[in-house]
Amino acid sequence: MLKRSRGVTLIELIAGIVVLGISLAIITSVLGPVLLKSADPWHQVRAAELGQSLMNEIFGKAFDQQSSRSGSLLRCDEAGAKPCTPAPELGPECRNGAPLCAPAQREQREHYNDVDDFHNLDVSGDEINSIFGSADTRLQNIYRAYRVQVQVSYVSAQTKRIQLRITTPTGDVIEFAALRGNW
Template sequence: MLIPQIATPVAPTTILKQAGFTLLELIVGVVVLGIALLMISSILGPMYVRSSEPWHQVRAAELGHSLMNEILARSFDENSSRGTTLLRCNEAGADSCIAAMPACPANGMSSATEEASRDLYDDVDDFHCFRGDGAAVSNILNENLADSYRNYQVAVFVSYAGADVGLPNQSAKRVDISVILPSGDNIAFSSYKGNW
């Protein structure tokens, strides 16, 4: 007769694999990720600062162009005829043009400016040595644009420059406008106003 054999327990030969990460692996992963993000942000960071620069340059161009149009719409000289005669300063029978532009004093006001306020400026010379910030900027309707041009600054300098364009020196004036952006960058505009 056969004797049934009793099965003996066998030790499992397969070990269950552990799933997941150890605490050490997690810490190393977080540190590596942090270093990678730091490197990426340090490369892209300066680009974020410069991203608004084109917008400020367009605003400065608008401001400079607008101010230049306002200046060039005025008479050539304080002694230019504004009445019915068509005489220009320095012509026979007319007053002489202002001899020379004075140097700009430190406070920005000019002795060439005869008018007490910008509303009374009637010739190009009155804008010589004009300095202002956003509060000094207004539109054609005399509405203050301080909110639109906050932290912008403008400076205007006028000089005789007829020789630059092949004319007698007092026959043309050069108008230089500097617009200083909030970032401190300076954008310059220049134009000539002829005595005709």
């Protein structure tokens, strides 16, 4: 008696490939979004590092252009002292001391000396650099796809609110806020 060998027919083979293809498509569609979100905690930590670093830099500056940097007894807007910078004038001062100037004539970040100089700061990619304004390729590589936006506003005559918005490479926006008092 001869044994008959039994193989796989072409139809069975095609049906198996179709079932395998459908299975892989389902698995990929389920795991794909999970894989994309797996980097979110890493980006959130990077954003927190960047936000804390920038907040430390801002808090290391004087309260106002008219504030004494040596810690005198008079604060801006007090009797006998110079007035604080008006809200519409918040931002970097003109390099030549003029009240109004073109953006290109304003002081650069390495010369920021008070909190409100950071108002409307909007940097991303290679523009994110060290406190001293020097290009640090290590920082540029780490934060290349991030964006930082800063807003400074008055809460009261002697208090400014600093708001940082950091946008991660995945498009998430992480916000930080702090109050800086003139005391």
